[in-house]
Amino acid sequence: MIKELIVVEGKNDTAAVKRAVDADTIETGGSAVDRRVIAKIALAAERRGVIILTDPDHAGERIRKIVSSKVPGCKHAFIPEQDATAKGDIGVENASPEAIRHALAHVHTEFEGAPVLIGMDDLIAAGLIGHPSAAERRMALGNILGIGYCNGKQLYKRLAIFRITPEEFGDALRQMNQGGHTL
Template sequence: MIKEVIVVEGKDDTAAIHRAVEADTIETGGSAINNAILKRIALAQERRGVIILTDPDHAGERIRKIIAARVPGCKHAFLKEADATYKGDIGVENASPDIIRQALANLRTDYQRAEQLIDWEDLINAGLITHPQAAKRRRAIGNILGIGYCNGKQFYKRCGMFQISREEFLAALEQIENEGL
């Protein structure tokens, strides 16, 4: 049994979680997350801890940001878009139990006032900003680091928020460059 409560978007996501692990969930009801749900998530964080596992799409990222802003200290589990897509549909419910367990094993913690270990210049030099392949490179590095895909500004914030070390960053950069990206 996982101690923390896992926050997902809907009942199909809860079913997928239950196929993978024994855990309690809170469903946001999609992107229309309301104050009552946020209060339940805050209570769960206070008493047991919270893991946010939303879909690897725009709506899922929006929900993740809303929760993280209102409920500090949450843990984050990320799925790769390719691992959560079935017939063009992107969602936690499409991920296999093994992929969900893997995401839950590679949690990142949200440090609100974190020291920035990677600076903006590092992202530019790595071709993650203002580069013709920047989005593709950010997606690949985000998957390696376990912080998901996002735009350049959010990638920079996540590097600080999840305390990505310079060593982790450079190792991920080397890996994508070895893969020809």
């Protein structure tokens, strides 16, 4: 059994998580996360810890931001968009048990006030900002690092709050470039 409670968006996500692992979930009920749900998540974080596992789309990112801004110290699990898409629908409920287990096995913990190890200049030099294929490259890099897709500003922040080292960043760039995602 996973010790932490897993924060998901709805009942179908809970069902998918329970098919993959033995875990308890808290459902946000969508992107309008109310104060009662935040209070429940905060109590869970204090008692057991929480892992946020939301859909790899705009609404899922909004929920992730709301919860992590109100409940410090959350862990984050990310499922790549291609592993959570079925018939044009994106969501945790569409992910295979293997994809969910992989995401939960590679969680990242937020660290407040984390030092910046990778700068904006590094992101520009790597073609992750200001490059014609920057969005595609950020998606590939986010999938390799297990931190999800994000825009350039969010990538900069996630690299810091998840304490991605320059070595991890360099290894991920090499892997991405070898996979055909070159500058």
